[in-house]
Structures are given as structure tokens and as C-alpha cells.
Amino acid sequence: MSDKSEISPNRVARTPRTCRECDVRHRALCAAVEFVRLGELEQIVSHRFFDPNQTVFEEGEPADYAYNVAEGHVRVYKLLPDGRRQITGFLGPGDFLGLYRHDAYSYGAEAIDEVELCCIGHGDLERLMIKMPAVRDRLLEMSRDELSAAQDQMLLLGRKSAREKLLSFLLLKVRHDIEPTEAQPVTLDLPMSRSDIADFLGLTIETVSRTFSELRKQDLIELPTAQHVGIPDLAALEAAANAE
């Protein structure tokens, strides 16, 4: 029982890849580091592994590290005192985690499935950005993208119906996960639970479940399991999302 690899044989090997081997490097903050200088990066980066539902950090915790998702999925959320939760984003391989304000994380983060994170201390990151100004540019660019995504999400939360919310969510996943060249029918993998989806879309799990069923009845999606969504006709789904 002490060797975790025996408990869950399916989990990713807990051996960190080197930066040179990292297959999400070009999508991550590290894209701003020249290939020949990846060694300098490796010197200051460490790796941490998380089991499903394990906390990475909590809101308000002192922010010592910034993270890069190497493997798996993370949910980022904010809570109200009575426990209501808003998930502000789902992160996957290559996504950056750990912007902070006033030296404390302004949100919590939890692993959804088996997760590997590359960690870099804030001091080290600061020094890296001084040594390699392109890293700072890249961080600004990533913040910009995140801000733009946040604005899209505000539009969704404030102004879309339950049906539109779920359709937008599915199309977001498609654009994020699926190569445009990929042959249809497309299949989406949803690592997060209905409860996560509900808290991301500002709905209840019941409404999410009902809306999934409604889309299935209309043959816009297939649901072989709750975690797998088949999309027989992507264009039809897009049309449904853009119709009022």
C-alpha cells in the first residue's frame, strides 16, 4: 500500500518529464524560453502530483508558487461564506495557475483527476523574468487571454439561458480539445462532474442534467456515459448555440 503506483495502476507515472520532453511546452509560459536555455528552467522548477479532488491551494493562502499544468485537469473557484461556489475556470495541460493579488491567492484550486504540476517559486519566477524578458511578455499575453475568457464567461453567466450556457460550454471544450481537422463525429471527454459543470455555468446539477437530456432528445449530442459526449454534427450544435 505504500507504493501508490500499485493502488491505481492507471494513473500517470509519477516521474516528471524534463522540460525538453514536455509536450505542452509550446502552449505554456515556457514557450517564451529558448530551447537551449531550458536547462536553466529545469534548475528552478519542481514537480508536484495530486490525486483527484486534492486541494492545490485555497483562497487567501499565502501565494508562494506559480504553477503550470503538465498533466490532468484543475478547477479554479471562489466560494461564498455559506458554501455557494463559482468555478471560474477549468485548466488543462499547458495552462498557467497562480496569479495572485497582495501575496495571497485570490481563488482556490483543486485537482479534478490525476494532476502533475510544474512549480516555480515566485521569487524564482521574478528572477527568470528579469533574465528573460520574453517570459514577462508571455505572462502578460496569457493574462490578457485569461481576461478575455473571463469576459466571455461574464456574458455567459449574466445573459445566457441554461441551454445556451451548456451549448457554449460544449463548444468551448470542442475548440479547446479538438483539432479542427479531426474527423466527425467528435467525442468530448468531460473529466469534471455535473456539480463542477453546474458551478461553472451558474446553474444547479439538476438543470445541467435536464439540459443534457434535452440536447440528447434533440439528437444534438449523444451521451454514451455521463463523462463522454458525442457530437454527431458540429455545425448543428453551433447553429443551436447561435440561435436565440
Place this chain on the structure above:
Amino acid sequence: MSDKSEISPNRVARTPRTCRECDVRHRALCAAVEFVRLGELEQIVSHRFFDPNQTVFEEGEPADYAYNVAEGHVRVYKLLPDGRRQITGFLGPGDFLGLYRHDAYSYGAEAIDEVELCCIGHGDLERLMIKMPAVRDRLLEMSRDELSAAQDQMLLLGRKSAREKLLSFLLLKVRHDIEPTEAQPVTLDLPMSRSDIADFLGLTIETVSRTFSELRKQDLIELPTAQHVGIPDLAALEAAANAE
């Protein structure tokens, strides 16, 4: 009729202040420019004036300029094809405007009242950030704050009731506009319309109006006019906002 200052005598004088005289400089991006180098800033900054409800730029427009609000208030919004609107933020003096993605603004911006903006071309801004790295740091810091505010707003939009939304909005305004030392009772100035508030909070104007009336009946606020909110007891308002 050709001299605009005669049409609306109350408007702000349309004479730009110099950067040295600017009283919001320490809150703006320009805070990262040393006082003795403000001259370099003035060389590349121009000024534009807007009347109430005038468009600054539209979503999707090529993003040539970044802006700094010098005077007045601006609303930033996103639209759905059928006209539903989500206001993602209200900007006041010192706030930055014009982050973009893929060389196009990802949102629209309109003047709420009489507005003066300091404008800087993106090319000039880029060069300025190279000459003065502190400006880039400041921009990153401001993006971070904006992102954190966006996350708070997602929590509001997705998980709060109409009453909680309006209370949060009022407290946001208090924290932004009022010096903590200021004597109570406090009076808030709301330059934006009920329709703007509704589109910011993800509600309808009717619900906003009803909720204002409800808070007034409970003596949590006073409404001498629709644009002025008196807060007799700030602590009571905060208590109401934090109670579920």
C-alpha cells in the same frame, strides 16, 4: 453653435492637463513613469474627449490605441447577436482601457458622462515598455487586478441573488469612491443609468429598481434622486451583504 463649450457650459474644460498636473497619475499606468521622465510620456500621449453615450470603440474593431481614463466614466461591455448586453466593468479616472486580443478589441467601450481619455498608440506603448520596464510591470499588475475583479464578478453573476448583487455593487462603489476616513453618512454618485446597472449585474432594470426600493424601505439606503444613494450606516449595509 460651433463652439461646443457654449452648448453645454457645465462640461469639463476641453483642455488636457499635462501629465505633471494629472491628479490620477499615481493610480494609473503612468504611476510607473518617474516624475522627471513625464515629458517623454507627454510626447507620445494625445487626448480625446467624448460626450455622454458616445462610443469609444466597438468590439472587434482594430485595436490601435490604449487609453487611460483622465476624467469621467466609461462602460465596457460585450453583446450577444440579439442585443443582450453584459457590462463587464465601469471605469473611472485612472483606470486603464484597451487590452486586446489578436489586434482587435474584445469588447466595446462607451462614455457614460463627459469623458477625457489619454491615448497612446500600441506601438508607442510597446516602445515605452521597452524603454521603461517598470511600465510593463505596472501593466501586468493592473491586468492581475482586473482579472481578480473579473473573478469576483463571476461569483456575483453566477451565484448571488438580486439583493446580494445590488448590495455588492454598492459596496464596490463605496470602496472605490469613498475614503475610509470619510465621515458618515456617505453619499454615492451613480453616473450610470439603471439599465447600465442591470446589465452589469445580470438583471433587468425592473428588478434593479425594485431592489433599490426594497433597500430603501428597509432604511439601508436613501434615494434623494435615482443617481444619488445615501448610506446612513455603512456597517449595516455590509452586514446585509454578508448575511445569506
Place this chain on the structure above:
DNA sequence: CGAGCTGTTGACATTGCTCAAATTTCGTGG
């Protein structure tokens, strides 16, 4: 096999929206 968790479905309650009308505010022109 049984416990427990996640997801689905049904019945009903409630919040906030829609439509409509009254009221107030504000700018314009006499």
C-alpha cells in the same frame, strides 16, 4: 451483495422576467 456516490427524473416552489401603466425627471422652447 450492500453502501455510498453520482447522475437522472419528477413534482412543486420561487425568483426574477415580461408586459403594461403610472410617475418622475429633464431638456427644450415659448
Place this chain on the structure above:
DNA sequence: CCACGAAATTTGAGCAATGTCAACAGCTCG
């Protein structure tokens, strides 16, 4: 200064979308 019309705000009544509560089904793990 006052009258008028337009626009913004407030208020009311009814309704629809979504939330709440409850039961049930399906799956996983011991």
C-alpha cells in the same frame, strides 16, 4: 419661469425559467 414631450424610473400583475426537495437508477468499491 412655465409648459410640453421624451426619456428614465418606479410599480403592479402574471408568468416562465430555474431552483428545491425527493425518489430512484446505475456504477464502483469494498
